Amino acid sequence: MAGSGRTCFNPGVEDRARRIVETAVELAEKGGFEAVRLRDVADQAGVALGTLYRRFRSKEDLLVAALEREAEELERRVLARPPRGDTPAERVTSLFAAGTRGLCRRPNLTRAFLRATTSGDPEIAHKVASFHDRMGRLIIAAIRGIDGSQPDTLEPASEAERTITLLLEHIWFSCLVAWASGNHTQTQIIDQLRSAARLLLRDGRA
Numbered sequence: 001m002a003g004s005g006r007t008c009f010n011p012g013v014e015d016r017a018r019r020i021v022e023t024a025v026e027l028a029e030k031g032g033f034e035a036v037r038l039r040d041v042a043d044q045a046g047v048a049l050g051t052l053y054r055r056f057r058s059k060e061d062l063l064v065a066a067l068e069r070e071a072e073e074l075e076r077r078v079l080a081r082p083p084r085g086d087t088p089a090e091r092v093t094s095l096f097a098a099g100t101r102g103l104c105r106r107p108n109l110t111r112a113f114l115r116a117t118t119s120g121d122p123e124i125a126h127k128v129a130s131f132h133d134r135m136g137r138l139i140i141a142a143i144r145g146i147d148g149s150q151p152d153t154l155e156p157a158s159e160a161e162r163t164i165t166l167l168l169e170h171i172w173f174s175c176l177v178a179w180a181s182g183n184h185t186q187t188q189i190i191d192q193l194r195s196a197a198r199l200l201l202r203d204g205r206a
Helices: 012-031 038-045 049-055 059-080 088-104 107-117 122-144 159-180 186-200
Strands: none
Touching: 012 038, 012 049, 012 059, 012 107, 038 049, 038 059, 059 088, 059 107, 059 122, 088 107, 088 122, 088 159, 088 186, 107 122, 107 159, 122 159, 159 186
16 A cells, blocks of 8 residues: 555565575685676676675675675584583684684685685675674683573673683684685694683683
8 A cells, every 4th residue: 555654575685685695605616706706696696787786885795795694504503513512612612613614615715705804895894793793602602601592692791701702713713814825724723723722711711
């Protein structure tokens, strides 16, 4: 009815966005960052280039959106099978091992993710921050030994937890960059995170 104030919902909008992201992931898996050309993404996803630009302003924006979906998938896996271990350090290591294995399985895609997150574009900084926030919640849940199935009900992080989480994420990112440049193996990433977690959580609590 005209003037009713109802909001029209187009069920195809999210489907188009999903196709665009999935197509970008496929191209990045095959050829890395340089293979993600927005015109090719639009063509293969079956959408107009203008439609793509209305949702994603650059290839970096698109790849960071894909990274957010990877983080969501990691969260689902972690909620289904919480990190195992008798100590906070063991559980945190288990969490990072799962995340590292998932990323290293698709090296071209992960290198594209890393390049996109370091683009320096302030317009996508909030999306990168969203990824780190999601990882931070999972790390804190692992430290505390809870399954994290209701992250919104977690007690606020202590200053020590926030500091430890930030340091662990920085170390992980640095290790992934070293891996992307051929200076680290997947095993070395996990070993370094294990060492860092033991040092930061040596008294068994944050």
